[in-house]
Amino acid sequence: xxxxxxxxxxxxxxxxxxxxxxxxxxxxxxxxxxxxxxxxxxxxxxxxxxxxxxxxxxxxxxxxxxxxxxxxxxxxxxxxxxxxxxxxxxxxxxxxxxxxxxxxxxxxxxxxxxxxxxxxxxxxxxxxxxxxxxxxxxxxxxxxxxxxxxxxxxxxxxxxxxxxxxxxxxxxxxxxxxxxxxxxxxxxxxxxxxxxxxxxxxxxxxxxxxxxxxxxxxxxxxxxxxxxxxxxxxxxxxxxxxxxxxxxxxxxxxxxxxxxxxxxxxxxxxxxxxxxxxxxxxxxxxxxxxxxxxxxxxxxxxxxxxxxxxxxxxxxxxxxx
Numbered sequence: 319x320x321x322x323x324x325x326x327x328x329x330x331x332x333x334x335x336x337x338x339x340x341x342x343x344x345x346x347x348x349x350x351x352x353x354x355x356x357x358x359x360x361x362x363x364x365x366x367x368x369x370x371x372x373x374x375x376x377x378x379x380x381x382x383x384x385x386x387x388x389x390x391x392x393x394x395x396x397x398x399x400x401x402x403x404x405x406x407x408x409x410x411x412x413x414x415x416x417x418x419x420x421x422x423x424x425x426x427x428x429x430x431x432x433x434x435x436x437x438x439x440x441x442x443x444x445x446x447x448x449x450x451x452x453x454x455x456x457x458x459x460x461x462x463x464x465x466x467x468x469x470x471x472x473x474x475x476x477x478x479x480x481x482x483x484x485x486x487x488x489x490x491x492x493x494x495x496x497x498x499x500x501x502x503x504x505x506x507x508x509x510x511x512x513x514x515x516x517x518x519x520x521x522x523x524x525x526x527x528x529x530x531x532x533x534x535x536x537x538x539x540x541x542x543x544x545x546x547x548x549x550x551x552x553x554x555x556x557x558x559x560x561x562x563x564x565x566x567x568x569x570x571x572x573x574x575x576x577x578x579x580x581x582x583x584x585x586x587x588x589x590x591x592x593x594x595x596x597x598x599x600x601x602x603x604x605x606x607x608x609x610x611x612x613x614x615x616x617x618x619x620x621x622x623x624x625x626x627x628x629x630x631x632x633x634x635x636x637x638x639x
Contacts, residue, residue: 339367531611
């Protein structure tokens with residue numbers, strides 16, 4: 319099936335393996351791309367979690383597949399140090415041939431200006447119309463529509479309502495959230511999406527280097543086991559309900575709520591949450607003993623019943639086209 323996504327990304331199957339911290343290791347990205355979809359590099363996962371120098375990590379992927387892969391740019395933090403690092407990563411990615419970029423949590427204008435002169439394309443994560451307006455004005459060529467069934471920072475809308483809200487912009491819209499089976503993939507395309515981004519389904523693969531406990535937790539979980547916790551980043555994040563999550567509670571405490579009411583205080587608190595979560599999610603996801611039970615996942619867990627090679631998942635989805 320040819321769609322705007324397959325043309326923009328240079329792929330055969332309109333499927334994205336979404337960037338996941340800390341789950342996006344180069345072996346997973348390469349396997350998805352080699353099978354005809356597109357894997358997306360998450361720079362902090364590549365470097366901090368999986369220990370690769372950034373360019374070397376990209377070249378490792380290229381040693382496995384000659385097919386396109388993309389890069390995710392988290393652009394919310396406006397601090398000069400973080401911005402310079404992200405600019406460096408994007409410049410290296412462009413030098414290594416990456417041309418498809420997914421931006422998240424900010425205004426993608428500066429990324430568009432970096433990549434467009436050499437043929438790069440930006441799709442922007444959105445959860446509702448107001449973020450789509452900013453993305454479209456900044457030059458994004460498509461949207462990743464994050465619905466309420468997604469893992470990570472899920473949106474407030476269901477897939478149909480979100481597509482209706484974004485369609486008037488006239489840009490390609492990719493569904494993100496709630497897809498764990500080939501049948502759900504086909505249903506999103508029939509709804510009018512130009513492609514699908516999956517995250518949770520690709521965690522439960524042989525190439526993903528998280529712990530077996532994390533993968534088995536995905537297999538064991540059902541839809542009602544996915545809850546929204548404010549304890550990771552200060553805003554709701556979809557996680558598997560485990561004994562640890564229950565003990566910690568789901569809501570930010572009184573001090574955090576007070577901090578979030580002030581613009582400057584909010585920025586400092588978000589930075590603190592980010593630094594803490596980078597370490598804690600890494601430890602929880604990679605712990606071979608599975609003792610830290612703090613695992614992100616979306617409601618697509620309901621349809622995920624086996625750990626499979628990533629390429630087999632891509633091929634199974636392709637057969638539904």
